[in-house]
Amino acid sequence: MRKREISTKTFVNGIVQGDKAILAKAITLLESSNPEHFEKANKIIEKCLAKSNKSVRIGVTGVPGVGKSSFIEVFGSTLTKQGKKVAVLAVDPSSTLSKGSILGDKTRMRALSKDPNAFIRPSPSGESLGGVARKTRESIILCEAAGYDVILVETVGVGQSETVVHSMVDFFLLLKLSGAGDELQGIKRGIMEMADAIAINKADGNNLEKAKLAKIEFTRALHLYPPKENGWTPKVLSCSAVENTGILEIWQMIEEFIAQNRKNGFFEKNRQTQSKNWFLQTVDELLRQFFHQKETFKKNQSRLLKDIEKNKISPFYAAKKLLESLTKELK
Incomplete structure (x- = not known):
């Protein structure tokens, strides 16, 4: 038997009421290439727009193996314990040959995926650049309408087109590894110029001293770049997702960043610029x-x-x- 089609009104009501199943179906509708689904998805977005723009959007990027998923799980859990609702839009790389994608982020974030105040949505990157899915912006709107306070966008972390991620978030966090020969490479890439902060991940055990040195190196490197338009001075922190250290400090820094940008008017200006670019x-x-x-x-x-x-x-x-x-x- 054919499944009964969900109406636009039912979709919007379900999203606003925080129904995770309806939210997931709405994002699937967004990602569909069917023209009929495209029209319906646009109507849903239009209805949800008025209820969006109340979250903090954070982009998390870094090379494969830096520990993005582990960091996001601990970071997200830290926020949910504070009573915040957290949505994770995780993007998995698609094969250029088979076009397939593993979509394994829910498996990697087991604890967070079971948290009632968290929503994790893995999506294939497809052919889009920048390590983000084609409909990530629209998915952010729906998650905000569903009442999520913090939206985390995890990128694939490959290539040099991370400007796409930067163009849809309020805060851009770059995760780095110490002692991996990554310091100079990181300085060469333009991604550091976009970062609002750098977090040296896996700063634990035998890696602790290397993390301290990496922190000094990256702090020096950030001084090579011109001041940011919003007046924010990018910071370098260290953390460990395994030992759950430095995570709260990163959130406190993000709160400081958001407060400063709201006060000087750049937060709203940045959102307006992003909408125009979209x-x-x-x-x-x-x-x-x-x-x-x-x-x-x-x-x-x-x-x-x-x-x-x-x-x-x-x-x-x-x-x-x-x-x-x-x-x-x-x-």
Whole structure:
């Protein structure tokens, strides 16, 4: 028997009432490529927008193996013990060959996944850049409408397109390892310039002294970058998810950051800028979908690809000719 379709009103009411099952289904609807689901998801988001913007959005990134999932579990548990509701939007890397994804974050965060004040949603990164799922922004809106006070966005932590994550959060936390030869590499990458704070994870046992040295090195490195527009001076802290040390201090620092940004007006200004960028990126995405669905585009693209293979035309000039043919059709 066919399952009864859930109405938009039922979705919105369920989300606002904090129904985790309804929230999960709504995010699945968001991620669907079905045009009908797209329309319905947009209606749900429109209804939920008025109830959003009341959370603190935190991006957590770092290279694979740095302990992002372990950190988030302990960090999230620390916040739920304070009575806060925490949502984790964890993004798993998708295979470029099979397009599959393990989506194992709920398994890695066993304790937090059982917490009644926590919601964990793993999503595949798909073909999107920056280690975030295509619909992460929309998922944030729904989680806020569901009453979650803190939204944690865990990235894949690969590549150098983390600006996508930075463009949707209030606070950007970079996790680092000590003694892994990562210090200089971290300084070279532009990601440090975006970080509002660096946390040296796994600062425990024999690694404690190395963590102290890494903290000094990264603190020096941060002085190489120009001051941030919001007046915040990025800090370097150390922590251990295993021993649960330094976690509370990181949250207190984030609270200090949020308070400072609300006071100087940058918090609201940043949210407004992010919404504008979200609009522009969505326009780009919809335009791409629109053109790729046109038969003329498909035929001309196929013909030009054959010419490129035979070295009859350069890729750049082929792209120019393809756009010209589409422009003529639209006139």
